[in-house]
Amino acid sequence: MNLAVELLNVSKLFKGLNSKEFLAVNQVNLEIKTGEFFSLLGPSGCGKTTTLRMIAGFELPTSGEILIHQEPMKNRPPFHRPVNTVFQNYALFPHLTIAENVAFGLEMENLPRPQIKSRVADALSLVKLTDFQTRYPRQLSGGQQQRVALARALVKQPKVLLFDEPLGALDLKLRKEMQLELKKMQKQLGITFVYVTHDQEEALTLSDRIGVMNHGELLQVGTPLEIYEYPKTKFVADFIGETNVLTGRVTQIKGQEITILVDEQLTLHLTTSQPVIEGQIINLVIRPEKITLYPNHSQNQTNDPNIETWKGILEESIYLGTDTRYNVRLTDKMVIMIRIQNCHQDDLQRFTIGQQVNVAIPPNSIRIIEY
Template identity: 65%
Template sequence: MNAVELVGVSKVFLGKNKREFRAVHQVSLQIPEGEFFSLLGPSGCGKTTILRMIAGFELPTTGEVYIQGEQMRDRPPFHRPVNTVFQNYALFPHLTVAENVAFGLEMENLPRQQIRTRVGDALALVRLNGLEDRRPRQLSGGQQQRVALARAIVKQPQVLLFDEPLGALDLKLRKEMQLELKHMQQQLGITFIYVTHDQEEALTMSDQIAVLQEGKVLQVGTPTEIYEQPNCRFVADFIGESNFLVGRVIEQDSGGVVVLVDETLPISIPCSETFPVGKVVTLVIRPEKATIHPAHYLDQPCLAGIVTEVVYLGTDTRFVIRLTPQSTIVVRRQNIYRSNLDCFAIGESVQIQMASDSIQILGEGQLLPSQTFTASRRENR
């Protein structure tokens, strides 16, 4: 049985002058029990609205939400087997840590001893033993996040919902909490549904990811599938950093295709899919899947270019290579040896080598009068 299922769910809001705004459009998802499932996309793509419809804070305009196989349309939020962890934690400042965690159980009028036992277990799980009597203002951001998580866990929900709960934390703590959340989910076996705009966060924690744009689900898959086999340019652009080269197919045979970029640069790609000669396509190349070498270093076919930019990033160096007057490509080279840090300078001729099976072909593209390449920078997402 799926923990959560959305069937043709849409949500329309009325704005000013009673103009309709469609936040979610015909979304259907199946989320298995015990899975860490992320809703990933830019701000305004509808991911939080989907989460709120699962929680019961919003009702779908059309479609149905099922939890554990039961329809939820007539279930208010407090009668749904879910709990939500918000970005601002929503802790009561006048209550202690233990009182915050116990609040939901007290509303259910459970026996006092049972409440104490469950609160203690929940605090132990999030490693907050000994802090029961502190107020939220006496805690760090990471500790407050753990209190909010303990308060959600203590009610033993079948599904836990997370609305960007790590967004307010600093980078180092956020990375630590990502691993803690994943470990905790595996330990509890509860279904986690996690909303984020941070693609690295989604890749780190998720069993499956749904990528959204403008209220629609573009692709659902494992982190490996989403990253290695994006099904459209938006997914390839949003997940990680990508090079995009647009060209037209000039040859097609059983082994693959040859794409001519800027009418001067032929690139051969093994491919089982058929693309008719003359079709305009987009090639997706991840920067880390290409290697940079001195000019005339390799005998085998390579792409020749000129270095136009060099940026040292610590773990690796980012090179921008001009392949044609209209197109460039980004290559990221891991900094393994200190002696090789300054081996390529701006203006130097180089060769670019890449495994042909690491090039993704998208059957979409448009040739522009001056075709330019765009590389997405996702380091700060």
């Protein structure tokens, strides 16, 4: 496998006030393939930016080793690494024109003037800012400034391009537009992108693979489909989109067929290859959009014997435009969330608060998680 970045048991320990130590990154092992768009995803303070800064060379690991294209980066300063970084605040020089901002790094390398001019023109063309060369950063929109920062990073022709929440300052519509442009540009260039974000939808949209972090640990690495459909932990399931986490007790095992009693009241039958024992308490995850909701006496209910149907009372209905989120109380202690797409206007009239409803759950959409 051709790897662009390798982290081998990398940890970072910071000393804070009163010499108290804080473990920001805890023994992270990670392989990022050459040419892939890889995102580090997690909440604020989870260690993702510190990990990115260690790859860039702005921070040095307390322990472990970082390799870029099989070369150890130990004690190598940022300007001697084959990487470049795009920051959230863009860090543009206000007194320099757009062309001068993009050329700055090349000038520091004392490259010939014709070569600098040619590479700056190519970089600005790539981000569609050819006609803005003589303007200053203050004369550009936020999205255009972000493109300048990207051009300044690309012009140095790095082997790995690092992004630290680069779209965080943009409004929602522009951020979505820039996401599509970034993804298209990465495929066109073939450069390895390592992208830090706390935005789950952004990570799912952009990435070939995602690494989910929390409390300095790398919890799961996989494709967007694997992370969303097959989360390994409760945190990953809960952080990536909305989810229902149910707790149940295994009451019967017949080969790979198991029976679970959820909240000691609701029976659920699953097929699983995961090892479980009778009496074991397990956590189950199911996404709200996988569940179907029917009026109590509807004629349109599924006849599939493999689909579990539970009765409940509709407690809340929230219209979200493309879909509606329903909260249904199944037991005194348990409420389940369901999201149903608003395909037809009549769908909005099917349910009323306080109505008794049936909740249909396909067992193949339920995942058993570790903790």
